Amino acid sequence: MDLDRIDLTDSELYRRGFPHDLFTTLRAEAPVWRHPETAGFEQTGGRGFWVLSRYSEIRDVNRTPELFLSCSGPGLGYEGMGLMLTDMDGAPHIRQRKLISSGFTPRMTRRLEDLARQWAVSIIEDALAREQVEFVQDVAYKLPMHMIADILGIPLADRDWLFKMTNDMLLCIDPEHPVPESERQALATEIFAYGHRIAAEKRANPSDDVLSLLVTVEDEAGRLNDLELDAFFMLLTVAGSETTRNAISAGLKALLAEPEQLEALRRDPGLQKSATEEILRFSSPVAYFKRIAAEDTTIAGVPIAKGERVTLWYPSANRDGAFFEDPARFDIRRTNNEHVAFGGGGPHFCLGAHLARREITIFFEELLKRTNRIELAGDVRYSVLGIGNPLLVSIGQMPVRLKAA
Numbered sequence: 209m210d211l212d213r214i215d216l217t218d219s220e221l222y223r224r225g226f227p228h229d230l231f232t233t234l235r236a237e238a239p240v241w242r243h244p245e246t247a248g249f250e251q252t253g254g255r256g257f258w259v260l261s262r263y264s265e266i267r268d269v270n271r272t273p274e275l276f277l278s279c280s281g282p283g284l285g286y287e288g289m290g291l292m293l294t295d296m297d298g299a300p301h302i303r304q305r306k307l308i309s310s311g312f313t314p315r316m317t318r319r320l321e322d323l324a325r326q327w328a329v330s331i332i333e334d335a336l337a338r339e340q341v342e343f344v345q346d347v348a349y350k351l352p353m354h355m356i357a358d359i360l361g362i363p364l365a366d367r368d369w370l371f372k373m374t375n376d377m378l379l380c381i382d383p384e385h386p387v388p389e390s391e392r393q394a395l396a397t398e399i400f401a402y403g404h405r406i407a408a409e410k411r412a413n414p415s416d417d418v419l420s421l422l423v424t425v426e427d428e429a430g431r432l433n434d435l436e437l438d439a440f441f442m443l444l445t446v447a448g449s450e451t452t453r454n455a456i457s458a459g460l461k462a463l464l465a466e467p468e469q470l471e472a473l474r475r476d477p478g479l480q481k482s483a484t485e486e487i488l489r490f491s492s493p494v495a496y497f498k499r500i501a502a503e504d505t506t507i508a509g510v511p512i513a514k515g516e517r518v519t520l521w522y523p524s525a526n527r528d529g530a531f532f533e534d535p536a537r538f539d540i541r542r543t544n545n546e547h548v549a550f551g552g553g554g555p556h557f558c559l560g561a562h563l564a565r566r567e568i569t570i571f572f573e574e575l576l577k578r579t580n581r582i583e584l585a586g587d588v589r590y591s592v593l594g595i596g597n598p599l600l601v602s603i604g605q606m607p608v609r610l611k612a613a
């Protein structure tokens with residue numbers, strides 16, 4: 209394959225999911241690769257960027273935060289404003305992360321797990337009553353959406369409206385469905401304003417959710433300010449819902465393609481722990497995260513100049529044959545599965561990793577317990593969010609037929 213002809217900014221590349229074959233070539237031939245200036249380059253701000261595809265470099269960059277900064281945000285399509293955890297470095301990042309983590313007390317985490325099971329059961333029962341469902345919208349979307357909404361204390365009546373806006377905002381970036389930047393900004397402003405209102409209500413009338421805890425937690429530098437709370441609200445609605453939804457959809461798709469494994473999992477729920485890790489490795493819902501080189505440096509011998517953008521392609525690292533045996537095979541019994549779906553273990557390691565793991569586990573436990581047949585009822589279609597968005601591509605539609613046990 210001619211490397212100069214590879215164009216990661218071309219949305220067509222992702223219409224059938226993440227282009228694993230292309231990344232197998234990159235890992236073998238150019239593991240530290242500078243993206244050429246292609247037609248779609250403008251979507252990335254018109255500046256160059258490096259593409260890392262191998263496990264070892266991605267993990268090393270993740271674990272060298274003083275050299276590879278997060279301050280300009282994770283996406284290629286925008287510059288971070290330094291307010292969200294994902295756009296911060298050093299001491300301010302550590303401080304905000306510590307304060308936010310303190311909202312997830314063991315008691316709160318247990319409560320969230322109980323809620324996850326209740327939601328999973330009711331969502332699956334609803335689907336069973338209908339027999340055939342549009343799995344992404346009717347099922348996979350709902351569990352993470354309700355969990356994030358429970359964390360933020362969003363009233364039931366507002367949930368579909370809020371998450372539809374979040375979805376529309378993400379889809380705006382797809383060049384296939386161009387929407388004026390002003391419209392995307394308007395949606396972002398509305399989500400911010402809503403988050404702001406909710407946080408103000410929690411201050412006045414705290415209740416039993418994480419956001420209520422976060423408006424009161426403080427350290428020697430004080431409480432999280434309004435802007436920090438608004439940014440956290442925005443980050444969670446995006447970071448915690450689409451990612452987990454895609455892991456659940458892609459997990460079911462992978463299991464349906466391997467009926468022996470699906471039946472083994474149904475017979476032996478003890479396999480669920482390793483199955484969840486394999487679903488995460490195999491689906492890797494975050495396509496890439498971006499870093500900025502703090503000074504002139506090298507990665508695997510390739511010189512990288514100060515200020516250059518470096519992207520870490522997690523789905524590619526998770527299929528690296530130097531690290532995983534038979535990496536293209538989905539195997540729920542896989543051991544030593546140290547995937548990087550949640551990042552490579554640096555200070556930005558996914559804050560919701562525990563919750564996401566529990567949601568996926570609980571969902572499949574309840575689904576397999578309550579069904580005796582599940583099958584695809586049509587074509588799987590992908591939604592392409594565009595190179596500007598670190599999620600880039602996810603399963604958009606997956607018709608599924610289910611039969612109750």
Ligand code: HEM
Nearest residue numbers: 293294447448451452455494550551556557558559560564
């Ligand atoms: C399968 C589901 C999920 C996947 C694959 C995922 C993946 C990731 C990745 C790759 C990162 C960046 C890691 C890095 O830069 O080193 C991240 C960060 C983050 N995730 Fe997740 N995530 C998921 C679910 C969630 C959930 C459910 C929540 C919230 C409850 C969440 C909240 C966050 C936050 C707040 C950050 C930023 C942390 C920081 O910058 O310090 N994520 N996630």
